[in-house]
Amino acid sequence: MSEALPDTExxxxxxxxxxxxxxxxxxxxxxxxxxxxxxxxxxxxxxAEDLMQEAxxxxxxxxxxxxxxxxxxxxxxxxxxxxxxxxxRRAQRTPDTQPLEEGDYFLYNKLxxxxxxxxxxxxxxxxxxxQDDVVSALAAVPHDFRDVLVLVDIxxxxxxxxxxxxxxxxxxxxxxxHRGRRIxxxxxxxxxxxxx
Amino acid sequence: MIDTSSEIDPCARCEEALQPYLDRExxxxxxxEAERHLDSxxxxxxxxxxxxxxxxxxxxxxxxxxxxxxxxxxxxLRTPL
Numbered sequence: 001m002s003e004a005l006p007d008t009e010x011x012x013x014x015x016x017x018x019x020x021x022x023x024x025x026x027x028x029x030x031x032x033x034x035x036x037x038x039x040x041x042x043x044x045x046x047x048a049e050d051l052m053q054e055a056x057x058x059x060x061x062x063x064x065x066x067x068x069x070x071x072x073x074x075x076x077x078x079x080x081x082x083x084x085x086x087x088x089r090r091a092q093r094t095p096d097t098q099p100l101e102e103g104d105y106f107l108y109n110k111l112x113x114x115x116x117x118x119x120x121x122x123x124x125x126x127x128x129x130x131q132d133d134v135v136s137a138l139a140a141v142p143h144d145f146r147d148v149l150v151l152v153d154i155x156x157x158x159x160x161x162x163x164x165x166x167x168x169x170x171x172x173x174x175x176x177x178h179r180g181r182r183i184x185x186x187x188x189x190x191x192x193x194x195x196x
Numbered sequence: 197m198i199d200t201s202s203e204i205d206p207c208a209r210c211e212e213a214l215q216p217y218l219d220r221e222x223x224x225x226x227x228x229e230a231e232r233h234l235d236s237x238x239x240x241x242x243x244x245x246x247x248x249x250x251x252x253x254x255x256x257x258x259x260x261x262x263x264x265x266x267x268x269x270x271x272x273l274r275t276p277l
């Protein structure tokens with residue numbers, strides 16, 4: 001019996017080391033996808049790099065708080081968005097009350113109004129927007145709206161997953177997403193048409 | 197989620213369903229209703245197609261790949277064996 005205990009302990013340690021290696025490998029395998037979201041949550045590649053390193057360092061330290069079998073990518077992004085918010089962004093929070101009455105068809109209608117010929121090909125309408133236009137318009141969306149927009153539209157998370165990542169009710173995700181997309185379209189209209 | 201009042205203009209209802217439709221967050225009944233309208237309404241169908249194209253375009257335009265050396269930096273943060 002006295003020899004069985006060290007064996008059990010050794011086995012436990014070996015299993016723990018194996019789990020840790022697997023966890024860290026899984027997390028690293030997701031880093032490209034996590035980065036794509038992180039890059040659009042902040043303004044510069046340098047900030048994204050710092051944020052990724054902080055998030056991964058914390059994730060590796062906090063491995064035991066991850067429940068195996070649940071969504072690791074969402075868990076990593078929850079750590080990352082919390083760190084991003086902790087960086088003092090809360091001070092820049094924009095109230096949800098800024099006026100924005102345009103509907104969801106707003107950008108299409110604007111682009112159609114300013115087209116010489118009737119719009120028959122949606123791809124050609126979109127092509128009037130450059131990649132820089134899109135990146136600048138996205139960067140101009142206030143943080144609270146942009147976080148949700150980036151998680152759903154770039155990260156392809158569901159409303160429920162985005163709600164868990166940013167820790168708000170699902171209804172708040174939906175309203176921020178809705179508003180964020182309208183703000184994005186309004187910014188794109190400003191660029192493409194010259195007015196909002 | 198979607199306003200079910202029968203007085204509302206069908207195109208306005210369809211516009212309201214646009215975002216959750218493309219996010220695949222509508223119920224089956226709501227989705228079927230939106231699709232029935234889209235089958236018969238060119239105005240809404242064009243705008244749905246545009247929105248879908250725009251989203252794809254935004255995703256492509258906003259995607260920036262991770263610098264290769266960052267992956268090495270992240271791997272270096274792993275717990276030493």
